[in-house]
Structures are given as structure tokens and as C-alpha cells.
Amino acid sequence: MTRSVPLSQLAKTIRSKNAGVDKITFDIIFPDRESYERVKKSGVLNRAFVARLYGIPESRISDFVEFDPAMAIKFTIYRLKPSGSPGDTDIFGSQQYAPLLDVQIPLDN
């Protein structure tokens, strides 16, 4: 059986925020090289996975970056309507990260 841990146990910061008025960007920042490399190597997080997790087509993901200097994985998605339009539920885009917390990262060596 594969053991795994939730992403929230490996990352020190998991956040979302507007990147301009038409996009929301997600940052997953790790406290040390080891956790960062483990998640990177697991291959769990990628464009296809994010699209599945949020139920969106991959074309709505504008950027997906592994950012070594900050030990961070970052991706950005297009909003369906600009922030603050009638019907928008999160003007700052600041509460869209929650589904990432429980993403399971396998602990296989």
C-alpha cells in the first residue's frame, strides 16, 4: 500500500490571490528543499491534475511554474468573469486554494 501525506503537511504556505482582474494565481510554498523536491518529484501537481481538481479545461490554466529560488510551485487560471463583476463570489480570489490542502502526495522513495 502506498503511504501518502496531504500537501498541507508538506507546504508552509498555500494561497490564492488575484493576478490582475482576469486571473487568479495559486502559490504553494515549501519550508525546505526536501519537501519541495519531494512534491516536485512525485509528479502529482501538473496542469492536468489542477484542471481535474477544479473541474476546468486545461486551456484555463495560463501558467504553471516550478520556481526553485522560492521553493514554490505556482499556477494561474483565467476567471470566467472579471473580479468583482455581479455574480463573482470572491473579489480578491483569496479563498480558492482550499481544494489543494488535501491533495495526497505519495511518500514512496
Place this chain on the structure above:
Amino acid sequence: MTQPSKSLRFLCPNGHLGFAPLKTGSFYRGLEAHPDFIVADSGSNDIGPIPLGSDTSTSPEEWQYHDLEQMLLAARKLGVPMIIGSAGDTGTNSRVDMFVRMIQEIAHKHRLPRFKVGYFYSEVSKDYLREKMRSGERIMGLDGRPDLSLAELEATDRIVAVAGVHPYIRLLDMGAEVIIGGRSSDSVIFAAPAIRAGFPEGLAYYLGKVLECASFNAEPFMGKESVVGEISLEDVRVTAMHPEQRCTVASVAGHAMYERSNPFYEHVLGGTLDMSHCCYEQWDDRTTRVTGPVFRPSPEWRVKLEGAGKVGERYVGIVGIRDPYTIAHIDQVIGWAREQVRERFGDEGYELHYQLYGKNGVMGELEPSRHTPHELGVVVYGVAPTAEMAREVCMIGSRQMFYARLPEVKGTAGGVAFALDEVLPASPAYRWTLNHTVRIDDPLELFPTALTEAGV
């Protein structure tokens, strides 16, 4: 240009001046570092389209005044320039005028010796863009938007262009000791004095990029604390001023990606800051040193435009539901209420939105959870051209949930719970109509500068 003989220090006390007051402890500590400039950005488009569209500030005047007063008294005492970008949240002309007026009031109140105040505007008229479009110029959409259409332009109430370093450099050349800027890229208010002094553009824009949000580039997380950045011909060094904060390699590098879709590139009027070859080193306990940013000039002047347009007047209703059968059939309940609004007002000419707290009220279409809640909180929004109509759209949309006809519901004395038997007026609804760029001939073309005085 002559090479600068010494490094320059910049003190930044706040990342969005006015949104919350700066903390004075670390600001005073920062003043002891003898900054050459005291600089803060005051704008954001995070706050949604309402302030720009309605030409208001989301920040209370007391807090704007507080920070301007702190910064002005310190800057005049040290005899160094003070620079504010994107005045009053949006950088519209009225916000620039308001900040200039506050500077004059503060100077008068404290009997400060006379000094020069430079300012510039950033608003763009619809006529100007209409003329550009008529001459065949494309107003290009950013972030996947189509090019601007005449219809979208007509639906817009107010537009600002986002300035580069140019009006700031011009105003410093004119002798301004305090600058109140219209809408500007955050980084340019720091980059302008550094470029003017002869420092490399890559380091200058990076300095601005790393300082723009003040203590957000340090750890642990604290807002509204001061940071000091120092630029030399070789590097940028950034130091946290709060005794319990440190600028670390991770915190400084991490800030490069904050609120940006990509951590490697930052676009400003005139070019792109390329951070992909940045090298970060811990310089001392509280300071991180950065080398290697490169500025790549663009082949033409393309300026970013932000615009907001009014959608309509808005009312809000709040509805609670506890019956599990009703919760399971919430789509039918909403469908019933929508149908009643349709019978009264037809299919068009208004908007009716339902936000379902407990189901997907926060994430909407992005919500992956299919969990069934034991209760639902529904916020109903009615938007229409007049307040009377918006109120009635919202009222029907809320109250008719009470009368929804579900075939097997047990409770037949009212299908939902009202905490308030009324709908509430909200601020009018706006939307971002412009997130575009337009080509200009001169980087000062849309940013007229002027000089006035303050003090006694």
C-alpha cells in the same frame, strides 16, 4: 549620464497606502537608516471595479491622511523626496487632487517651510480611444480578452492608463520634493529615482518590484511594516525594519510571484523586467541581496489601460434553508423564483444572481466538493438600471423562494427562512470593461505633469 557615486536607500512603509494604516514603530526605525527617498504605492485593482467606476476610494480618508502625514513630516525633516503612486486606490484625477490637497493641509497644519509638490494625471477619455480605434489602431486585450469593441468602450464610465517611470522622472527634473502620481505600475515609483540617478534599469525595476508591498517581502507574515531597499551598481539589498521580521532568500524570492501570474516577468510601460536569472543570497540576518535582474526594452510604447463600467443599481437579499428535501432541490427552488422574475420583467434588462453559502458560495463553478450541507445560506443579488427595479427584482427573487412549489415538501407554511423580511440596498454594480493596451507615441503622452506648492 554620469555614474552614481554612492548607493541609494529607499524606505517603503506601506504596500497599499490607505487600505490600512502603516505601523509607526518600524517606520521610525527605517528613518534611522537615513533613506534617500520615502516611497509608497497607494493603488490596487484587487479591490474590484467599483472605486474606479464610481470615482471613489475604498480607503477611509482618515487612514490616507494618517500615512501621508507620517511620510510627509519624515520626508521634510530629512529633506528627502516623498513619492506616492496611484493616489487614493485608483489613481484617478480626483484622487490625485485629493492627495495633493491633503499634502497642502498637512503642510499648513504643521507650518512646514514651503516646498514643491509635483503631480500628474492618468485618466484617458473615451474620445481619445474612439479616435484611436477610428484610425485603425488596435486596443489589444490582455489576459485572453478580445480587442476593445466600441460597445465595450461605450459601456465604460472611467479609464486610467498605467504610467511608467517617465512622469516621475519629469517631475523630479522639475524640482518636485513631493510627488503624487496618478495610476502607475507599482515598481516604477521606486525605479524612477534610481534610473534618474544612473543605476542600471534591471536593478532599478527590481528594487521597485521587491519594495512595492513593503513587509510582504519579509517573514514571518506581517502587513504594513516598513522595509528598506538599497540599490548599488551591482545589487539590490532589502532589509526588514520590524525587529521580528527578516528578509530571507525564500521570502524575497517568494514575493516575486505574489499577485503575479508568472514569477519571472513583470511588464511596465517601455519594457519587461526579466527576473529569471536573479540570484538571491542571505547578506546578513535581516537582509537579502539580489543580483541578475535584466530589463528588456520593448520595441514600441504600449500602455496598459484599466476601465470600469456601471452594470446597474443593486439590492441584496438573504435567505436561509434547513429542510433537507428543499436543500436537495435548491435548483428547482431557484428556478421557480427566477421564473417569477421573468414573468414580471421578461428575459433581459436585469441580472439576478444566487450565491449559495454552504454549497459553493465561495468557489462557485470551481468548487469540487459535492457534500450535502444541513443548511444553506443564500444571498440573492438583483441588478437593474434603476434602484426601484433592482429592489423589485431582488425582492421577487428572494421572496418567491418562500413559495417554491416542490411536489413532496412536508413544510407547506413557507419553504425558506428569512432573518430579514426586506432586501437591502448595496453599492451599484460595476465590472472591469478594460484590461487592454494601446500604442502611444510618447511615454508622457497620457500623463500631463504639473507643479504646485505647499507649506508656509
